[in-house]
Amino acid sequence: MRHGPMTSSLSTEAPPTSTPALEVAGLTVTFPGAREVVALQDVDLQVRVGEFVAVVGPSGCGKSTLLRVLAGLTPAGARVSGRTTVGPATAWMPQRDGLLPWRRALPNALVGARIAGQDRATADARARELFDEFGLTGFERAWTHELSGGMRQRLALLRTCLPGRPVLLLDEPFGALDAITRRRMNAWLAGVDLAGHGRAVVLVTHDVDEALLLADRVVVLSDRPGRVVLDLRVPRDGTDGARRSLLEALDPEGTS
Amino acid sequence: MLLVGWEVGVRLSDLPAFVLPPPSQVARTAVEVAPLLGDDVATTLTEAGLGLLVGAVVGLLLAVLIAAFPLVSDTVYPLVTLTQTVPTVVLAPLLILWAGFGLLPKVVLVALTAFFPVLVASVTAMAAVDAEHAEMVAGLGGTRRHQFWLVQLPASVPGALGGLRVAATYAIGAAVVAEYLAGQSGLGVFVQRSRKGYEVDQILVAVALVAGLTGLLFLLVDGLARLATPWQRPSSTPRPGRTPA
């Protein structure tokens, strides 16, 4: 379900640019059935080239659904309306890792590179480097069921980053990680500047601090049906104010 | 236990040996004919093994076609099912007419019985591909070709091997029947000769051999299947002796 070609040329200019990498306008997604569920209602979201956007919101508000639409995947059995312009070259990381049980860890990491038609030897060498950076060294030949939940997530992230697609769509990539590993992976993500070099990232997360650390912009979705209730540019200096407004938007009744 | 009951039963009831010989006599016969059976066993095993191989390859290829082209599925599947309704006894003379008395018609007959379980199991496995895996490939920009090579085909392997296990249990029997109907060598021919001479003890030796060889073939295929799917972990058995308070 890819609507039209992406208009931007994915140049290697440094951010910020005003070229949209992907855009949805008036997006409504409904799951019909005995108990009809409106997962997203009238969502507008624009991600520009060079931008790192985090999406936060309560569980079940439609974050994964939004990411699927951005990835050009129609959620099974869903009614989708609205205008979506997504690039042909996105790499999507599912919330469940999607690892293939019949491939060992390293061949799993290479799936994306193979689809992108990358040179085998180069991809292999790069994957081995990333295994080291992701703390997966020594598990290259492990079967997926021999990996812990957090290791599986890191492997899935590796698989998604390896092909070097210009747009990354990451659905809670660190949900299963402990605080320390999570911080290390956050540091890695912040360090590689995934959104640089004419690229863009959309990251779904439950962690407001993670969103503030990594993203240039944070989008808050309301409880189901998901609507955008806040679209906040993260200030470079001091995120305390931003943090407060995010928490307020997430919990409008304001228990605190 | 069963054997003792059989031995005692036969001795007490005075059954003539050409109806049901006691196991001790069958065992004696087995030792006597064993040196003569080498060639027959080799023939039967060759037919069963080749037939199984051909059947597995044909079954898997057909499954791939059916998965790749829905149109093929609609036309070929019913036809293929039809071939399974024709009994061997009818098919064997036709095959002999077309392919002669040699190895070929037996291999074809075994292949015809063997490919079906492989086909059905593979088609089912390919159709039941995990949506999670298919979506992952699509989400990385994968095409239908990628879906096939990365997900559908490997996902069908355990299913196909399950079908092959079933096929392996039929293979020896199918080969023996084919030989019995028209053969120059093989266990089926041995049974045919023994029947003409009312040598029930020899037939029983053949029956035991067929059972034993089928068991061996099954174990072999099972072992190969395990080797071919190293990612499948042995199912964990719940530890006994732990009852919740």
Ligand SMILES: Nc1ncnc2c1ncn2[C@@H]1O[C@H](COP(=O)(O)OP(=O)(O)OP(=O)(O)O)[C@@H](O)[C@H]1O
């Ligand atoms: N395939 C589907 N069929 C029917 N309903 C669905 C389907 N996928 C999602 N939904 C519904 O859409 C809503 C949003 O689901 P989604 O997975 O997008 O939530 P989420 O924000 O990612 O939640 P979480 O934070 O728990 O991952 C939920 O109410 C869910 O029940």
Ligand SMILES: [Mg+2]
């Ligand atoms: Mg989700």
